[in-house]
Amino acid sequence: MLSLSHIAQAATPISDGDKLAYDAKKQIGVTTSYDPTYRKLEFPRGDVPIETGVCTDVIIRAYRLQNIDLQQLVNHDMKSNWSAYPKNWGLKSTDKNIDHRRVPNLEVFFERQGQTLSITDKESFQAGDIVTWRLPKDNLPHIGIVSDKKAADGTPLIIHNIGQGTQEENILYAYPILKHFRY
Numbered sequence: 001m002l003s004l005s006h007i008a009q010a011a012t013p014i015s016d017g018d019k020l021a022y023d024a025k026k027q028i029g030v031t032t033s034y035d036p037t038y039r040k041l042e043f044p045r046g047d048v049p050i051e052t053g054v055c056t057d058v059i060i061r062a063y064r065l066q067n068i069d070l071q072q073l074v075n076h077d078m079k080s081n082w083s084a085y086p087k088n089w090g091l092k093s094t095d096k097n098i099d100h101r102r103v104p105n106l107e108v109f110f111e112r113q114g115q116t117l118s119i120t121d122k123e124s125f126q127a128g129d130i131v132t133w134r135l136p137k138d139n140l141p142h143i144g145i146v147s148d149k150k151a152a153d154g155t156p157l158i159i160h161n162i163g164q165g166t167q168e169e170n171i172l173y174a175y176p177i178l179k180h181f182r183y
């Protein structure tokens with residue numbers, strides 16, 4: 001188990017954006033499906049099978065390759081600051097199996113522990129930044145990592161899993177952007 005001082009230290013923005021984007025890309029062709037099934041996970045550093053996952057798993061796995069365990073960090077922050085987190089799921093306490101895999105929880109965590117940035121200035125999006133959207137169908141939350149690559153028009157590409165496994169695509173402005181973070 002990590003000491004609390006190590007957890008607090010890890011909760012400050014410490015990722016290298018280019019490396020985070022590179023680590024997210026390692027999932028392309030490996031994570032080839034989308035499966036939102038609730039699963040019991042090890043703790044800390046629990047994960048669903050690498051072949052599958054949801055949009056949040058792209059983020060979680062990329063940070064893990066930098067020795068940042070969002071499962072543990074989100075769980076610790078939620079336990080310490082329960083009232084700051086959404087109550088969308090009717091839970092009365094934390095759930096280490098799923099809390100870090102929910103976009104609204106990651107939004108709160110990144111707001112509390114990282115930097116919140118402009119969603120309108122295209123130049124502010126840098127490799128490794130985290131972006132969240134609300135999808136038009138049912139206002140579903142989605143999350144991705146800004147790539148180090150750009151489309152022909154200069155729009156940063158996004159590394160994400162929206163249903164077909166981890167992919168790098170030009171979707172930054174395909175849906176209404178809700179949040180933009182650097183962590």
